Amino acid sequence: MEQKGISSAVIKRLPRYHRYLDELMEAGVERISSNELSRRMHVTASQIRQDLNNFGGFGQQGYGYNVEYLYKEISKILGLDQIQNMIIIGGGNIGQALAKFSNFQKRGFVTIGIFDNDPNIIGKKINDVPVMDIRELENFVGQHDVRIAVLTVPKSAAPQIADRVAACGIRAIWNFAHIDLHISDQVVIENVHLSDSLMQLSYRLSTLSDADS
């Protein structure tokens, strides 16, 4: 399947399609027109057709989309048709919350280890996942098929930990540390900067308040 050169805007919308199709399946809907999907998702029908054409279409003229088929195809495109092992580095509040989050497991993302340098939590289990000494990182990754590393460490530790993760051969980092990481073209990084998101909300709230006064 030709997937090169897909724009990042399309990539951002794919999980949204996945989510809406999931809801349609839960609601027992078997097929849907691009117009109806458009109405629900607040994007234009032509945008939907254009997005999905990047991956070969999936629709039939006059019939619309088969919801389950489209859901499965988008799942495959997103790599959700397989188990992907994750490790979480940083067993603090956010790391623990992510370890307990069942939504990820449902989509094939399975946390198999948590790493920290705090002797008070090393040796414990969080949601049945062992917390190990960060010194064991290289050893553990060498013995397990780890696809994704989740970084929930303080920003001061993040660059060095990211380098160690990449040196182990892990090629995907989900970064929650409040810092932008740059490694190489061979490692993909997705940042979740919670504070940035909250500040954007604050900015938009302030402009709303200005408009009233």
Add this chain to the structure above:
Amino acid sequence: MEQKGISSAVIKRLPRYHRYLDELMEAGVERISSNELSRRMHVTASQIRQDLNNFGGFGQQGYGYNVEYLYKEISKILGLDQIQNMIIIGGGNIGQALAKFSNFQKRGFVTIGIFDNDPNIIGKKINDVPVMDIRELENFVGQHDVRIAVLTVPKSAAPQIADRVAACGIRAIWNFAHIDLHISDQVVIENVHLSDSLMQLSYRLSTLSDADS
């Protein structure tokens, strides 16, 4: 200050400027040229000048930017020069982690209440913040100056809770529920869809692997 019509791309970059300037201040840097800031932030110098010109500039030809002044001005633009009370609705894993996150407090976002419907946690405290019965929501908001509601409830409950929040007069929702919320132009909503972010990472990892094979 003229702030109307600022594009969402600029708004997304503002917290990033704030973050980099914070780091520069921590490192004791007093002034910085747009070229040097550009190098660090991986955006062009002309982009930086253009972004900041939306708010009146702040730079002096041949001198660059005064780091502390620019930091304070951007803080003001983002509404971080004031205390903004938040409530968290949903005292589960993510809600608890957010309640414990000290970074927000540092920027003026103070959590003053947590709401849930689970009798096992109602009456407890998380990081000194009381967990109250969701039935107390309207009463509590009526008696306190609450600026932002953080939604960490299951997606099935989110639309109804969001409506209640808006009906109380809260005009900013930070939504962690795995659903897109639509209320009105008078309520700003910022979504943090963690699963979407993880799926994007998974997609980008899969294209990386395809390129190798």
